[in-house]
Amino acid sequence: MLTIDSLSKSYGKKQILNNISLSIEKGEIIGLVGENGAGKSTLIQLLATIDKPTSGSIILGESNYARHKKEIRKQIGFVPQELALWEEFTVKENMLFFEKLSWIRKSTGELKQLCLDMSLDKWDEPVHTLSGGMKRKLNLAISLIHDPPLLLLDEPTVGIDLKSRKEIGNYLQLQAKEHGKIVIYISHDMDEITSLCDRVVCIGEDPFYEEILAKTGTELIVF
Amino acid sequence: MRAILNTRLLLWKRQKGMLLFWMLLPIILTFSIIMLISTTQGNAKIPVGIVLQEQTDYTDRLLKELSNTSSLQVEIMTEEEALHQLEIHKLDSAFIIKEGYTEKILKGSRNRLITGIRSDLSFGYIPVSEAIQAIIQQDTGRIKAAFTVQQLSKEYDSPSIWTMNEIVEKSKEIEKQENLLQTSFSFTRTKASSGENKSSLVNPWGIWAIFSFLSTLLLFDWLIKEKNSSIYKRFTFTKYSFKMYAIQNSIIYLSLFLLFDFISISLFTIFLNQPTSLTFIISLVMLRLTLIMAAFTLALSFKNVYLYYVFSFTLSLIMAITSGSIVPLDRLPEKISVISSLHPLQPFLHNKIGFFWFILLSVIVMFWYGRKGKFDANY
Numbered sequence: 001m002l003t004i005d006s007l008s009k010s011y012g013k014k015q016i017l018n019n020i021s022l023s024i025e026k027g028e029i030i031g032l033v034g035e036n037g038a039g040k041s042t043l044i045q046l047l048a049t050i051d052k053p054t055s056g057s058i059i060l061g062e063s064n065y066a067r068h069k070k071e072i073r074k075q076i077g078f079v080p081q082e083l084a085l086w087e088e089f090t091v092k093e094n095m096l097f098f099e100k101l102s103w104i105r106k107s108t109g110e111l112k113q114l115c116l117d118m119s120l121d122k123w124d125e126p127v128h129t130l131s132g133g134m135k136r137k138l139n140l141a142i143s144l145i146h147d148p149p150l151l152l153l154d155e156p157t158v159g160i161d162l163k164s165r166k167e168i169g170n171y172l173q174l175q176a177k178e179h180g181k182i183v184i185y186i187s188h189d190m191d192e193i194t195s196l197c198d199r200v201v202c203i204g205e206d207p208f209y210e211e212i213l214a215k216t217g218t219e220l221i222v223f
Numbered sequence: 224m225r226a227i228l229n230t231r232l233l234l235w236k237r238q239k240g241m242l243l244f245w246m247l248l249p250i251i252l253t254f255s256i257i258m259l260i261s262t263t264q265g266n267a268k269i270p271v272g273i274v275l276q277e278q279t280d281y282t283d284r285l286l287k288e289l290s291n292t293s294s295l296q297v298e299i300m301t302e303e304e305a306l307h308q309l310e311i312h313k314l315d316s317a318f319i320i321k322e323g324y325t326e327k328i329l330k331g332s333r334n335r336l337i338t339g340i341r342s343d344l345s346f347g348y349i350p351v352s353e354a355i356q357a358i359i360q361q362d363t364g365r366i367k368a369a370f371t372v373q374q375l376s377k378e379y380d381s382p383s384i385w386t387m388n389e390i391v392e393k394s395k396e397i398e399k400q401e402n403l404l405q406t407s408f409s410f411t412r413t414k415a416s417s418g419e420n421k422s423s424l425v426n427p428w429g430i431w432a433i434f435s436f437l438s439t440l441l442l443f444d445w446l447i448k449e450k451n452s453s454i455y456k457r458f459t460f461t462k463y464s465f466k467m468y469a470i471q472n473s474i475i476y477l478s479l480f481l482l483f484d485f486i487s488i489s490l491f492t493i494f495l496n497q498p499t500s501l502t503f504i505i506s507l508v509m510l511r512l513t514l515i516m517a518a519f520t521l522a523l524s525f526k527n528v529y530l531y532y533v534f535s536f537t538l539s540l541i542m543a544i545t546s547g548s549i550v551p552l553d554r555l556p557e558k559i560s561v562i563s564s565l566h567p568l569q570p571f572l573h574n575k576i577g578f579f580w581f582i583l584l585s586v587i588v589m590f591w592y593g594r595k596g597k598f599d600a601n602y
Contacts, residue, residue, distance in 0.1 A: 048459070048460075049459065050456075050459060073459065073460055076460055077460070078456075078457075078459070078460050080453070080456050080457075082453050083453060084453040084454045084455075084456055084457050085453070085454070086234075086454065088237055089233070089237075093233055096229075096233065097230050097233050098457065098461070100226040100227070100229045100230045101226065101227075101230060101457075101458075101461035101462055101463055101468070102461060102462060103461075103462050142457070143457075143460070146460075148460075
């Protein structure tokens, strides 16, 4: 379980996040929406221990972020918006490279299976020859090497084809429902958000999101 | 460390050609420059013709002494050939060792032993004839000394009578043992120079040090590239922080550089007759550590890899000029003591162990390691 309590973040006099409180259960997929600059990425960065809140606390399981930063990081799978890959490496070499740096050891077979689970079958192809969708899948696969219980995804499907988007969505649902992972997901694609997420958190009041989500019946939490 | 080595091997697999090129560059360029200097020196030798009208041990010795003179290119030829080559200016000068040379030497006579011929363009005639005179004087001096020793033996009824050859050989032996012709000169109140460890134009280790400095800086571009790449963010969620990854990679690079340094020692010892001692090896290891630290701190402070390349070439050029290893500026570092004491290559070039830069750079690296990272919330 992830508990966010009275979380605020400001840069100087500019308040970005104000008093956010939220509890997320295992197996839940949470969508993060809001206008550009509303604070979605800031919230993801706080949850990813990349930045520190001005006030408030975050607790993952039994561990408090302020006291167990190292332990928390082992439990986070962070998928950055940009592709964090070695373009000149093959898919296999990328997976092996990050497996060596990972907290846990995995065999080449296990790494290959991880890729296959999300329909990434170009194991020996150099990354620069892959389609955008394949690259996004690899970007996600690398973040999952150490089996993290909390997945933080910053627009993981931006600019890719519908088929790849669907495959990534299905994989994330499988991870949440069958493996009990918590998935927090930033996206501007409302179809994707409504079909994938259990609840949606909107940073900043916006009637646009409220209207769309009211139609689909997805629970909306506004901060 | 094994995990980081494996990641580095994956990266090296893609760059093995370039890696090998920069690792071998100091060795290849040192050999090339030394060979170029030797060839240039060979081409600049004064061509001298020798005409032998008789051949004995004494004429052979004279010929050997002349041939051993580094600035002379000695050729044996007939008188006609020598005159022809002088006419067409293929020879600077010619010397005819006349018949009866040995007999006159043994009699102690130093007159009309050799005839020297020169053209109107000869410039080496005087120094060569002076060199010949010196050799003849040495030989006649030995013979005269041998006569005196024999006469003294007779006068004082010495029980053992030495032959002329025995005395001459003994005098040569003493000359070798006592090293009578090698000595150090110095001005009053200044330290005599031993002639060792000087950073001269043809000091292979001096040339090697400059190119090694350059190749170390250029090979550390990985740090800028990886620090600026998108994968940098992932280090927040891996077992190793980027700082630890960078330090362990530097240790891997250090090991690889040391391997090539020891290859350099072996090659320079075998092919360039460079002496090796324990002090020298420690000095080289210290230089390598300093170079790695310098490359590491410099690469950390650059964001643009092309600017870093330009800076590396410029800095290497400045190092080359101020060290006096490649461009001798009348031993500039010795005259300006500040440059000498601060120049990072000077301790190595003088076979000493330098600590200044090593300590300074270690402090900078430790300070960097203790600082908060870019993607690291400091609770």
